[in-house]
Amino acid sequence: MSQTSHGIGGLSYDAKKRPWPAEFNVFLALVILVAAFELVGRVFLGDSFLFNTRENVAGIFNEQRLQIIILQVSIVGIIAIGVTQVIICGGIDLSSGSIVGATAMIAMSFAQVATVNGNPNPKAMFIDYGWTDLPVIVPLLVAVGCGLIAGLINGLLIAYTRIPPFIATLGMMVTARGIAKWWSKGQPISFPTDSFAAIGKGLMPVFIFISLAILFQLILTYTKYGKHCYAIGSNEAAARMSGIKIANHKVLVYVIAGILASIAAVVLSSKNLTAQAGMGVMYELDAIAMAVIGGVSLSGGRGSIIGTVIGSLIFGVIISGFTFLRLDAYYQEMVKGVIIVGAVVLDQWRQRRRAVGA
Amino acid sequence: MSDIVLKTENLTKHYGGVHALQEANFELRKGEHVAIMGDNGAGKSTFVRQITGVEQRTSGKIWFDGKEVSFAGPIEAREAGIETVFQNLALADDLDVPSNLFLGREKVLFNLGPFSILDRKAMRKATEAALIRTAVKIPNLSSTIRHMSGGQRQCVAIARTATFASKLIIMDEPTAALGVQETAQVENIVRTLKENGEPLILISHNMRQVFDLVDRIVVFRRGKIVANLRKQDTDGNDIVAYITGAKTGQAELQAA
Numbered sequence: 158m159s160q161t162s163h164g165i166g167g168l169s170y171d172a173k174k175r176p177w178p179a180e181f182n183v184f185l186a187l188v189i190l191v192a193a194f195e196l197v198g199r200v201f202l203g204d205s206f207l208f209n210t211r212e213n214v215a216g217i218f219n220e221q222r223l224q225i226i227i228l229q230v231s232i233v234g235i236i237a238i239g240v241t242q243v244i245i246c247g248g249i250d251l252s253s254g255s256i257v258g259a260t261a262m263i264a265m266s267f268a269q270v271a272t273v274n275g276n277p278n279p280k281a282m283f284i285d286y287g288w289t290d291l292p293v294i295v296p297l298l299v300a301v302g303c304g305l306i307a308g309l310i311n312g313l314l315i316a317y318t319r320i321p322p323f324i325a326t327l328g329m330m331v332t333a334r335g336i337a338k339w340w341s342k343g344q345p346i347s348f349p350t351d352s353f354a355a356i357g358k359g360l361m362p363v364f365i366f367i368s369l370a371i372l373f374q375l376i377l378t379y380t381k382y383g384k385h386c387y388a389i390g391s392n393e394a395a396a397r398m399s400g401i402k403i404a405n406h407k408v409l410v411y412v413i414a415g416i417l418a419s420i421a422a423v424v425l426s427s428k429n430l431t432a433q434a435g436m437g438v439m440y441e442l443d444a445i446a447m448a449v450i451g452g453v454s455l456s457g458g459r460g461s462i463i464g465t466v467i468g469s470l471i472f473g474v475i476i477s478g479f480t481f482l483r484l485d486a487y488y489q490e491m492v493k494g495v496i497i498v499g500a501v502v503l504d505q506w507r508q509r510r511r512a513v514g515a
Numbered sequence: 516m517s518d519i520v521l522k523t524e525n526l527t528k529h530y531g532g533v534h535a536l537q538e539a540n541f542e543l544r545k546g547e548h549v550a551i552m553g554d555n556g557a558g559k560s561t562f563v564r565q566i567t568g569v570e571q572r573t574s575g576k577i578w579f580d581g582k583e584v585s586f587a588g589p590i591e592a593r594e595a596g597i598e599t600v601f602q603n604l605a606l607a608d609d610l611d612v613p614s615n616l617f618l619g620r621e622k623v624l625f626n627l628g629p630f631s632i633l634d635r636k637a638m639r640k641a642t643e644a645a646l647i648r649t650a651v652k653i654p655n656l657s658s659t660i661r662h663m664s665g666g667q668r669q670c671v672a673i674a675r676t677a678t679f680a681s682k683l684i685i686m687d688e689p690t691a692a693l694g695v696q697e698t699a700q701v702e703n704i705v706r707t708l709k710e711n712g713e714p715l716i717l718i719s720h721n722m723r724q725v726f727d728l729v730d731r732i733v734v735f736r737r738g739k740i741v742a743n744l745r746k747q748d749t750d751g752n753d754i755v756a757y758i759t760g761a762k763t764g765q766a767e768l769q770a771a
Contacts, residue, residue, distance in 0.1 A: 381621050382629040384610070388618055391607035398605045399619030400590045409629060458609035 179452040179459070183467045190471060194478040206481055222477060224360065230447070230473035231366035232428070234466065235421040237444040238366075238373050239414030241465045244448055245377075246410045247390040247457030248322035252311060252329035253418040253444055257437030258337035260303040260422035265346040265432035268296035268353035280347045293352040300419045307333060308415020312408030330441065338434040347431040357428030365424055369417065374462040386410065390457025442497065447472050449500040456508065472496075518545045519578070520683055520714045521566070526575035528561050535561040537738045538575070543683070546712040548705070550725040553735035554758055559718050562735065563685055567599050568592040580682055596682030600672050600689050608661040612653055613642040615660060616675045645678040648711075649704045666697025673704050677713065684708065685716045690724065702728060722751050736760055 194206040209219050236253045243250045266282035271289035281289055314325040377383035385406050388396040397403050426432040451468025453460025479489045521543040528536040536558045543549055551559045565572040568586025577584055586592040606615050617638045623631040651670040660668055676684050690698040705728050708715055719725050734742035734757040742757040756762040
């Protein structure tokens with residue numbers, strides 16, 4: 158008998174022939190993509206994509222490029238962690254980019270300094286009230302509060318009025334963008350305190366992204382909440398019959414997504430030292446794209462945070478690769494569109510193949 | 516009264532003007548396996564839906580486990596000890612076997628509300644025990660339901676029912692979509708349940724299966740119970756006569 162058999166009722170099962178986890182394929186795609194850019198770079202430009210080719214810089218890899226790639230994706234990546242949970246649960250969230258904009262504006266207005274270079278801060282929103290140089294916890298709590306309220310409204314609409322998530326979050330997308338513009342009548346809000354500016358400094362966004370990714374990967378794998386996300390996305394009727402409180406769970410999922418978007422807003426506005434009403438435009442679609450590229454199924458029930466993280470890296474490598482090949486930014490946008498549609502087509506194809514195989 | 520698990524008195528359900536179920540009187544004793552037969556639209560599923568709280572009855576009374584009950588929903592019925600295997604399997608395709616078995620009643624290590632840490636080892640062990648008890652064969656517990664055959668899925672659904680049903684199991688055409696071998700496997704599980712003394716209501720169109728498995732046969736026709744016969748007092752032709760209306764059977768019903 159096979160030593161790997163652990164079936165029930167006398168049926169043997171060879172654990173070695175277990176199918177690969179889907180994340181492995183996504184990782185493979187990342188490796189192939191990097192290799193392709195490396196090859197094209199070597200042949201046509203005589204330069205390396207991945208490795209360090211300069212004499213005056215130490216190190217094997219082109220660390221500068223790698224840092225840019227991961228820094229570029231980490232802020233949208235934070236949003237994508239929330240979006241992944243929403244999609245696994247069978248929903249969609251189009252509002253995250255606008256939540257970033259609104260939260261950045263509102264939080265930043267509580268993080269401003271009173272004086273800039275000895276002069277009163279010209280951009281300070283609440284200088285008349287004396288709300289300047291507040292401890293960093295104030296803008297942080299304000300930000301989390303904004304994300305929580307936005308997510309709560311999304312969740313309550315979806316769970317109790319039963320309107321499609323697409324419509325509910327589309328409404329929130331437009332409304333939150335309106336709030337972002339209204340808050341300072343379209344003016345940018347700048348000059349944050351040092352402690353607020355420290356949140357997004359250097360590689361901090363990467364650190365925050367990775368920590369949150371690990372936290373939520375563990376939550377999705379090892380907690381009731383995670384199990385119920387997959388169950389609801391997989392078969393909502395079955396989940397309801399099993400006694401899972403679907404409405405409560407959906408509200409919680411959208412609240413978490415809203416809070417993650419607001420964390421992204423803090424990191425982004427801190428990194429840029431300013432908040433603008435146009436911040437986060439299209440981030441929701443980038444985040445959805447990262448999730449879908451990472452193997453999260455738009456029909457719900459399948460995917461993981463690890464997959465989304467690898468998906469975000471693929472996203473970053475493509476953008477960085479285009480810059481490396483000295484192609485115009487216009488092409489980047491066009492290709493991004495193709496990738497988003499392509500990833501969904503791939504997902505559909507995977508599902509059909511699975512259905513035929515079953 | 517003490518050995519009666521389930522009893523209905525004049526159970527009636529109207530859908531608008533349609534009298535789907537009329538004054539059904541039904542009894543089920545401890546350890547008894549009863550089949551409900553009848554044509555499509557005869558009221559079998561309607562009857563079950565009233566008992567399991569999926570729908571609310573128009574009139575009539577239900578006693579379960581010695582108490583008069585009125586379930587607001589299927590979850591309440593389940594908490595009282597009635598488990599149902601539905602025609603459309605209530606399983607989450609993307610979860611593995613233990614997750615499906617314990618869906619909505621997970622074992623936890625630490626209770627942190629929705630973020631309670633799952634006790635995966637305990638659930639896996641309990642799943643193995645449950646599958647062995649019901650003689651269900653599954654090659655790999657960690658594979659998702661999506662990758663299983665119709666029979667294996669049905670077996671998982673039944674194993675779940677059998678694991679948690681303390682008092683009554685209802686199966687609504689459990690083998691309707693299954694092949695010969697898979698049907699045999701499901702029937703073996705039903706026999707195991709019989710040996711364990713678990714009461715069961717089986718809705719089925721399969722005459723051979725009914726005569727193989729149950730003690731008593733109740734026939735529905737046009738929303739009414741037209742026959743209530745012990746297996747040894749009847750045969751296939753007799754049952755068909757009741758189902759088609761060739762025999763009305765009011766006399767036998769009084770006698771039984």
